[in-house]
Amino acid sequence: MTIIKHRLFWPSVILVALLVVNMFTANQFITVRDGHLFGVLPDILRGSAPLLLVALGMTLVIATGGIDLSVGAVMAISGAVACLLIKDLGNQNAVGSVLLIMAVAIGASLLLGLWNGTLVAVVGIQPIIATLILMVAGRGVAQLVTDGQIINVQSSPYAAIATGHFLSVPIAFLIAIAAVVLTVLLTRRTALGLLLESVGGSPTASRLAGIRARRITIMVYVVSGGLAGLAGLIYSANIKSADSISAGNLIELDAILAVVIGGTALIGGRFSIAGTVIGAILIQALQVTVVAVGVPSKATLLFKAVIVVALCLSQSTTFRQKVFGRFKSRPAVTAEVPA
Template sequence: MQSKLKKLTKYQFFWPLMVLLLIILINGIISGGSFFQINIVDGHLYGRLIDILRNGSKLMILATGMTMVLATGGTDISVGSVMAISGAIACCIIDGRLLPSAGGSVAVAVTLALLAGLACGIWNGFLVAKVKIQPIVATMILMVAGRGIAQLVTQGKIVTINSAGYYYINGGYILGLPFPLYIVAFVVLITLLFVKKSAFGLFVESIGCNSTASKFTGIKVDNIKWAIYAFCGLMAALAGLIESAGIKAADCNNCGLMIELDGILAVAIGGTSLAGGRFSIPASLIGALVVQSITTTVLALGIAPEITSVFKAIVVVIICLIQSKEFKEMLTKRFAGKKGKAVAQA
């Protein structure tokens, strides 16, 4: 039994999963069990757990793209602005402000919004891979300029829309489950198949561990980095569609605001090193759910908004300490030392 547990702890997703279950258990105790209640209304599932999955869907999608970027030793802090751009383009096309000839087509709006996100990712990748600008500086350019671009698209206004087809992206249901979960499942499945069933995943890990050595072995480091940043931009655009469909509007000032930090945090909780190398997309998805669960806990406890960030930070520090190998070794040594002294005294 102990050997099986030891094997389980070696999996990257084990500790993030334990933390997630602990947070959910604490919520259940605090709420007197109501946290676990799931109701069926008109064939749709409703409840706190369903809310965590639905609200965490855009963060899970972001974490998928961010995991690949961080695995190469890079970073992307422009994803929030890319979300604002994609939401602005989609809503303005549906509203008729952009491309009136499209007739408010949801398919055209979604396609062009995703292409815009892809273009943003290609721009970031060009600056990082070809121009050799530091990733945090390269993506900061779009982080700052992106919201300005979104404001230009919406002419500085909050564009509200009326489209049942577009609402479905966030508010739809299939077999009782929210539609965003199916988007997450599709994106993650395609990504995992590509990463696990091809050499691409090994190339990414190799670049993260040592990009210079990878280049000497024949890996096209620059092209892979470029593709990964493009993929991250596409994921950010998809997350922007989900968020704008949820609020039924394009709010360029608040869409995806500071979500890039939650995305990086989700990946870090999942155990992916920010220095690059080994990565796990499933572990990052669990990390995203941990972040969303913390947010849900804060709201459920009625914690004042001014100290919400402090509470969240404390929980995150505890989670990081739990995952830290050095911290666990330090505790083990101290516990073993105290135990040895007690035995000697006896």
């Protein structure tokens, strides 16, 4: 019964159930072609990479008691900057130049994260308002970068980060997993994780204890911006173009869902990297399964909402006690006979 009470039990069960459904409904669940993995499972892993990167940064921000609504706009700006610079290259297949441009785009994303962190930690604006500013303005910035056009690129090295393979595994997923491993090492093998939870649990108490809460707050927004920028590169590389309107559209909501599904408390102070990974893959698997089982496109969002609500309720201890507690056998009440 202990494993059932674990916060990751039901998300894991539902994820496995979705994968089993795809095994019986998809034409090819997983196969090897030309030495690479293809099929529904590799597509789920590849498709979950941008969301996983964004949700990873969102986890750290939420752990400090904040929120980042600007990640979708940062994705759009990062992809726009990269595609604009790659388009101006004389040789779009020059690996060194493409890598340098990707570094520039991620650097711009880090600066956007620094902007959010400064508004929150230095200026004192509420996180939801501070990031909402960039969420609204960021789309405009991306459209200014692209001059309102969709910029197409034909760069094989750039496309490889989204559609390429390494050791038969999608490169996009390997990039996301590398970010996860690095984050786990920094938050669970050092004191950083404890500091994040302290700032999220009680910012005032953490400052009184000598913790530099302001620096930590700025840092998590910078990291969130950088990871969102990397996700924007993968998204634009996948479609080989910069679409400032569609890139990262509403991904901040899916990222928050992935974080919540993984058991991270929205009030801050407690976070789970493993839970975020499961949550991000679960959401992508759900989107693929909806198409596979033939759910009408008009009902896709409703179907997704029902599954997510059911999952969140299954994780609620209060809900389980109210629903299932009444079915537990109660000890018989015996009347005491006065002496």
